Amino acid sequence: MKKSKISIVVPCYNEEESLPIFYKRINQVSKKMKMVDFEFLFIDDGSIDQTLNQIQEMRKKDPRVRYISFSRNFGKEAGMFAGLEYSTGDYVAIMDADLQDPPEMIEKMYEEITTLEYDCIALRTNSHVGYSFFRKIFTKCWYLLISKISSMQQIPGARDFRLMKRKMVDAILSMREYNRYSKGIFSFVGFHTKWIEYEAPERIAGKTKWNFWKLFRYAIEGIVSFSTAPLIFSAFVGVLFCFFAFIAILFIIIKTLLWGDPVGGWPSLACIIMFVSGIQLLFMGIIGMYLSKIYMEIKNRPHYIVKETEKDLEIKSC
Ligand code: UDP
Numbered sequence: 001m002k003k004s005k006i007s008i009v010v011p012c013y014n015e016e017e018s019l020p021i022f023y024k025r026i027n028q029v030s031k032k033m034k035m036v037d038f039e040f041l042f043i044d045d046g047s048i049d050q051t052l053n054q055i056q057e058m059r060k061k062d063p064r065v066r067y068i069s070f071s072r073n074f075g076k077e078a079g080m081f082a083g084l085e086y087s088t089g090d091y092v093a094i095m096d097a098d099l100q101d102p103p104e105m106i107e108k109m110y111e112e113i114t115t116l117e118y119d120c121i122a123l124r125t126n127s128h129v130g131y132s133f134f135r136k137i138f139t140k141c142w143y144l145l146i147s148k149i150s151s152m153q154q155i156p157g158a159r160d161f162r163l164m165k166r167k168m169v170d171a172i173l174s175m176r177e178y179n180r181y182s183k184g185i186f187s188f189v190g191f192h193t194k195w196i197e198y199e200a201p202e203r204i205a206g207k208t209k210w211n212f213w214k215l216f217r218y219a220i221e222g223i224v225s226f227s228t229a230p231l232i233f234s235a236f237v238g239v240l241f242c243f244f245a246f247i248a249i250l251f252i253i254i255k256t257l258l259w260g261d262p263v264g265g266w267p268s269l270a271c272i273i274m275f276v277s278g279i280q281l282l283f284m285g286i287i288g289m290y291l292s293k294i295y296m297e298i299k300n301r302p303h304y305i306v307k308e309t310e311k312d313l314e315i316k317s318c
């Protein structure tokens with residue numbers, strides 16, 4: 001009988017310190033799991049350190065190593081998308097290169113996906129070791145908000161680390177949107193997912209690639225991609241304000257008819273104008289966010305641009 005194949009997709013951005021350790025550990029796992037074939041697919045996301053050279057060296061020694069190198073940094077979402085597109089395995093795992101997703105867990109995940117009726121084994125964590133206090137609070141609040149405003153199931157602490165069957169991977173790839181928020185996409189495509197909780201260790205080396213601004217943009221991406229609640233909220237507040245304005249108009253008309261004094265109260269009027277203008281600008285901003293996403297979608301730009309793959313390396317060495 002033909003052996004099954006697991007593709008390990010690893011997005012890497014400036015991971016020269018972590019990569020050799022990652023490869024050593026995943027290689028050990030593959031030696032233990034003799035019943036399956038492996039493919040290690042590294043996505044070099046425009047790294048400016050020795051990441052690509054290291055992947056090329058690995059490829060020279062191990063034909064199971066494959067890679068795609070982007071022409072610049074396109075972000076982890078693009079890296080994961082490319083990895084899924086290029087993967088050829090019957091099962092595909094997505095893992096970080098920094099060993100926060102321990103390679104040793106693949107064995108248990110494979111056992112569960114083959115013996116139990118699941119299409120995906122996914123990991124979640126509550127530990128968040130190494131994340132700043134501020135990032136932990138921000139993440140908690142964000143999950144609280146998104147679970148209220150989106151119909152998609154959002155698992156707190158869900159990582160991108162997961163092992164999926166090919167049919168789930170194909171479903172994910174059928175969603176070609178440019179503004180990608182994978183955690184929402186995984187949930188949108190459905191399939192039977194088993195969640196395993198684990199203690200995510202600290203990054204083995206290097207630094208996290210997320211700063212506050214990147215994280216904030218990603219959080220907005222999640223909301224705009226999977227919820228229209230901000231638009232509905234804007235409309236609701238608009239109706240509420242019209243109602244208050246109507247009451248205020250009635251009050252002023254009656255007051256003027258009974259006691260006169262039509263010009264009094266201009267400071268409060270100035271405050272109201274400023275307040276309402278602020279609300280209007282805020283809601284225009286919300287509409288603008290959705291509009292900007294539509295703008296990027298209709299441009300239909302590629303998710304990533306490939307500079308080289310392992311095939312180019314073979315041509316060079318011929
Ligand atoms: N990554 C990437 N492109 C980027 C940023 C990150 O491919 O623009 C990769 C990174 O090399 C790592 C994974 O995505 O393998 C997770 O990144 P990181 O550890 O910085 O995220 P965190 O664990 O802090 O959420």
Ligand code: MG
Pocket residue numbers: 096098100203208
């Ligand atoms: Mg990490």
